[in-house]
Amino acid sequence: MDITFKEVDYIYQYNTPFEHQALHNLSFHIPSGSFTAIIGHTGSGKSTLIQHLNGLIKPIQGEVTIGEFTLSSEKNHQVKDLRKHVGVVFQYPEHQLFEETVKKDILFGPKNFGFDLDRKEDELADVLNNVGLPVDVLDRSPFELSGGQMRRVAIAGVIVLEPSVLVLDEPTAGLDPLGRSQMLKLFSHLHQSRQQTTVLVTHHMEDALAYADQVIVMNQGKVEMIGEPKELFKKKERLRDIGLDIPEVFECANYIENKLGVSVNECQSNMEGISQVLVDFVKAGARS
Amino acid sequence: MNQSLIIGQYVPGESFIHRLDPRLKILIVFIFVLVIFSAETWMSFMTLFTLAIGSAIISRISVSYILKGLKPVWFIIALTFILHIFLTREGNILYSFWGVNLYDQALIQGANISARLFLLILMTTLLTLTTTPISITDAVEALLKPLNKLRFPVHELALMMSISLRFIPTLMQEMDKISKAQASRGLDLTTGPIKERVKAIIPLLIPLFISAFKRAEDLALAMEARGYRGGEGRTKLRELTFQKVDLLAAIVFIGIMIVFWLTRT
Amino acid sequence: MIKFDRVSFRYRDDSSKVINDINLSIDRGEWVALIGHNGSGKSTVAKMMNGLLLPSEGQVFIDDIELTEQNLIEVRQKVGMVFQNPENQFVGTTVLDDVAFGLENLGVDPEYMYERIQQSLKQVSMDGYEQHEPHRLSGGQKQRIAIAGVLAMLPEVIVFDEATTMLDPMGRKDLLQTMKTLKEERGLSIVSITHDLTEAAFADRVLVLNQGEVWFEGEPRQLFAKGEELENIGLEPPFVTKLYHQLKSENITLEREPLDFKELVDELWTLHLKK
Ligand SMILES: Nc1ncnc2c1ncn2[C@@H]1O[C@H](COP(=O)(O)OP(=O)(O)OP(=O)(O)O)[C@@H](O)[C@H]1O
Ligand SMILES: Nc1ncnc2c1ncn2[C@@H]1O[C@H](COP(=O)(O)OP(=O)(O)OP(=O)(O)O)[C@@H](O)[C@H]1O
Ligand SMILES: [Mg+2]
Ligand SMILES: [Mg+2]
Numbered sequence: 001m002d003i004t005f006k007e008v009d010y011i012y013q014y015n016t017p018f019e020h021q022a023l024h025n026l027s028f029h030i031p032s033g034s035f036t037a038i039i040g041h042t043g044s045g046k047s048t049l050i051q052h053l054n055g056l057i058k059p060i061q062g063e064v065t066i067g068e069f070t071l072s073s074e075k076n077h078q079v080k081d082l083r084k085h086v087g088v089v090f091q092y093p094e095h096q097l098f099e100e101t102v103k104k105d106i107l108f109g110p111k112n113f114g115f116d117l118d119r120k121e122d123e124l125a126d127v128l129n130n131v132g133l134p135v136d137v138l139d140r141s142p143f144e145l146s147g148g149q150m151r152r153v154a155i156a157g158v159i160v161l162e163p164s165v166l167v168l169d170e171p172t173a174g175l176d177p178l179g180r181s182q183m184l185k186l187f188s189h190l191h192q193s194r195q196q197t198t199v200l201v202t203h204h205m206e207d208a209l210a211y212a213d214q215v216i217v218m219n220q221g222k223v224e225m226i227g228e229p230k231e232l233f234k235k236k237e238r239l240r241d242i243g244l245d246i247p248e249v250f251e252c253a254n255y256i257e258n259k260l261g262v263s264v265n266e267c268q269s270n271m272e273g274i275s276q277v278l279v280d281f282v283k284a285g286a287r288s
Numbered sequence: 289m290n291q292s293l294i295i296g297q298y299v300p301g302e303s304f305i306h307r308l309d310p311r312l313k314i315l316i317v318f319i320f321v322l323v324i325f326s327a328e329t330w331m332s333f334m335t336l337f338t339l340a341i342g343s344a345i346i347s348r349i350s351v352s353y354i355l356k357g358l359k360p361v362w363f364i365i366a367l368t369f370i371l372h373i374f375l376t377r378e379g380n381i382l383y384s385f386w387g388v389n390l391y392d393q394a395l396i397q398g399a400n401i402s403a404r405l406f407l408l409i410l411m412t413t414l415l416t417l418t419t420t421p422i423s424i425t426d427a428v429e430a431l432l433k434p435l436n437k438l439r440f441p442v443h444e445l446a447l448m449m450s451i452s453l454r455f456i457p458t459l460m461q462e463m464d465k466i467s468k469a470q471a472s473r474g475l476d477l478t479t480g481p482i483k484e485r486v487k488a489i490i491p492l493l494i495p496l497f498i499s500a501f502k503r504a505e506d507l508a509l510a511m512e513a514r515g516y517r518g519g520e521g522r523t524k525l526r527e528l529t530f531q532k533v534d535l536l537a538a539i540v541f542i543g544i545m546i547v548f549w550l551t552r553t
Numbered sequence: 554m555i556k557f558d559r560v561s562f563r564y565r566d567d568s569s570k571v572i573n574d575i576n577l578s579i580d581r582g583e584w585v586a587l588i589g590h591n592g593s594g595k596s597t598v599a600k601m602m603n604g605l606l607l608p609s610e611g612q613v614f615i616d617d618i619e620l621t622e623q624n625l626i627e628v629r630q631k632v633g634m635v636f637q638n639p640e641n642q643f644v645g646t647t648v649l650d651d652v653a654f655g656l657e658n659l660g661v662d663p664e665y666m667y668e669r670i671q672q673s674l675k676q677v678s679m680d681g682y683e684q685h686e687p688h689r690l691s692g693g694q695k696q697r698i699a700i701a702g703v704l705a706m707l708p709e710v711i712v713f714d715e716a717t718t719m720l721d722p723m724g725r726k727d728l729l730q731t732m733k734t735l736k737e738e739r740g741l742s743i744v745s746i747t748h749d750l751t752e753a754a755f756a757d758r759v760l761v762l763n764q765g766e767v768w769f770e771g772e773p774r775q776l777f778a779k780g781e782e783l784e785n786i787g788l789e790p791p792f793v794t795k796l797y798h799q800l801k802s803e804n805i806t807l808e809r810e811p812l813d814f815k816e817l818v819d820e821l822w823t824l825h826l827k828k
Pocket of ligand 3: 046048169
């Protein structure tokens with residue numbers, strides 16, 4: 001599903017002394033089937049933005065279109081239908097678990113949305129396999145599992161709905177390095193195998209670079225930049241000004257260019273490329 | 289989460305009311321609440337209203353904000369009024385329609401009760417709007433101090449109060465987050481039969497309890513790590529001091545109470 | 554400063570050992586990183602450093618005095634701790650009250666409190682925030698308030714149990730900078746628990762725990778030199794280590810294992826000049 005924001009404003013605690021404008025005049029487009037990363041410093045409005053995607057909050061001004069659905073400041077009666085198509089995995093999603101067994105918890109969404117439960121039950125083994133959990137956890141209590149496993153259960157509870165849009169708010173926060181890379185591979189796999197539109201909020205520039213085909217940079221409630229990761233991360237100064245880093249590969253490439261005076265071209269901005277540049281540099285030295 | 293409900297919130301400010309000694313404020317509100325129920329005449333009500341609304345104005349908190357924040361309370365007040373009108377059967381019949389009689393006493397009593405409720409809520413809300421939670425707990429601890437002699441755990445009670453107050457915003461945020469997460473999984477709290485809706489609260493409450501429990505555990509550990517071992521041998525950063533403005537406020541309050549007492553019946 | 558002598562720990566008498574016969578020491582003014590996969594026992598070790606847990610076997614010494622039930626308060630004054638979740642260690646309703654909490658527990662005279670609080674807040678660059686409420690601060694700011702609360706108690710060591718994990722990159726960088734300043738300017742010892750090897754590069758010494766035992770002890774450089782072995786115990790080698798690994802496969806070697814890409818490129822540069 002295509003997603004379009006048109007001049008969206010959002011204000012928390014509207015009409016109180018605590019009023020706080022979190023989004024200013026936001027406009028952008030997320031093409032259907034794309035993998036979009038949203039980056040930005042803390043408090044820049046990333047979580048506020050994604051809550052518009054399934055109608056948890058609605059714009060105070062402007063309009064959000066998701067497929068055929070339109071959200072504006074007016075009341076919308078189709079939000080439940082929208083939520084069926086847009087799955088959201090929140091930060092620390094393991095905090096939402098509540099059922100006695102993993103199975104019940106995963107089927108909570110399908111039950112609410114009126115899916116065919118028997119069919120969904122048959123698919124459970126597949127879903128668990130996808131998130132990297134053994135089938136025997138199904139009858140255990142989610143609260144007996146380790147933190148990382150609980151997170152996988154929570155994620156399974158969303159992907160079992162097979163949403164057309166999958167929204168992820170910092171899904172890897174707090175996991176150890178191994179857990180992190182497994183989780184990202186899972187999302188990338190789902191994106192490819194299901195043609196799912198994926199929106200990933202992340203603080204890791206490396207992840208944005210490795211997986212996204214479009215990056216939205218947020219700054220103080222506004223879209224600061226939007227574009228392809230490789231293009232975008234070239235703008236080191238601008239990113240630094242708004243408190244963001246660039247991926248270490250790019251830092252390294254910059255450093256090599258300054259220090260060694262050899263150029264690293266765009267397609268060499270990865271580990272192999274950089275290593276090649278360095279090898280060439282040393283070999284050239286050996287020859288001269 | 290109802291964001292317009294303001295009971296229990298603090299609005300920072302520098303007004304005369306904000307700066308009063310919290311012990312005095314609590315005492316005033318306490319006495320005020322006690323005497324509300326002995327008000328009977330127009331004059332005595334006028335005195336109390338003058339005090340309450342006067343304080344609201346001096347506190348410089350926008351009146352429309354206060355009134356809007358009390359919206360859910362209006363409903364209760366109106367309901368009380370209506371119940372009185374239908375249930376009281378004393379005095380003269382003023383009006384009668386469809387076989388229902390409206391007595392003059394019903395009107396008077398209904399108005400009485402509603403006015404008392406309104407005053408009570410307005411004053412207590414004003415207290416929390418102008419006093420930081422920490423000052424309230426400090427004041428409660430100070431006021432209850434004499435009970436220490438009776439082995440009543442005053443310090444522990446005050447600490448418990450201040451920690452709960454500190455965690456209210458956190459738990460509200462948490463509640464908001466959990467209900468959004470469950471709504472994303474299709475949980476619907478706004479439609480369907482009452483029974484279903486009550487059941488739909490479970491997916492919110494369980495995670496909230498678990499998280500509150502986890503927080504309490506973490507917090508206990510953090511407190512212990514910083515050397516906490518109960519009230520014994522402990523000093524306190526804040527000493528409450530009674531100042532000239534407080535004396536002034538106390539005198540004004542006593543004056544008003546005397547006027548009230550004279551006009552009460 | 555801190556010394557563990559053949560320490561073991563089990564959570565319940567009938568459960569198995571979570572920490573198994575470990576020895577370690579933290580010297581004055583030293584920065585030690587403690588790393589290891591989820592569940593390897595890092596937090597358990599940290600809690601034994603200030604008596605939140607007492608060892609089931611073996612002894613813990615703080616300044617050569619054995620830690621026992623009797624001297625817990627002195628130990629907790631000397632060994633401060635900052636935890637992972639910024640939200641759950643904020644006791645006070647305002648910054649001022651929170652920083653004062655530890656001092657109140659120690660029974661410090663209120664007259665001296667304000668000065669000590671001011672100093673501590675300044676050291677973490679949070680002066681001016683005295684009246685702020687916790688839920689209006691960012692995660693990084695809350696962590697710095699937690700540090701200030703510990704600093705006010707005049708500790709000798711601060712243990713950071715994954716204190717940077719829940720922060721965004723900026724908050725993380727700021728916090729690491731603060732830790733560095735504390736070490737350099739106040740001569741504090743730092744124990745930092747982390748999953749992030751880039752963060753471990755800040756340390757003078759690294760201890761790696763694996764299933765309750767010390768798997769490695771030495772300089773960060775020596776640890777990075779282990780390369781792929783790290784993956785076996787659930788850790789990820791940093792970017793520079795992977796890059797250097799690639800170079801090595803092309804027969805380019807340096808005199809010492811690089812800590813970051815700057816070191817690596819600089820070394821190559823001198824290597825190039827020499828030829
Ligand atoms: N429920 C709320 N009430 C009031 N203000 C809020 C609320 N939620 C968020 N805000 C404010 O809105 C702004 C944007 O917050 P948001 O959570 O969208 O940021 P974010 O980019 O997701 O940050 P992070 O990286 O820390 O998750 C912040 O200034 C925040 O303080
Ligand atoms: N309160 C407790 N009761 C029983 N077992 C516990 C308790 N706390 C921890 N454990 C167990 O002790 C082991 C070590 O836990 P610890 O918390 O020290 O690990 P850690 O290295 O800090 O892990 P993480 O990276 O997840 O923080 C784990 O197997 C854990 O399940
Ligand atoms: Mg967020
Ligand atoms: Mg731990």
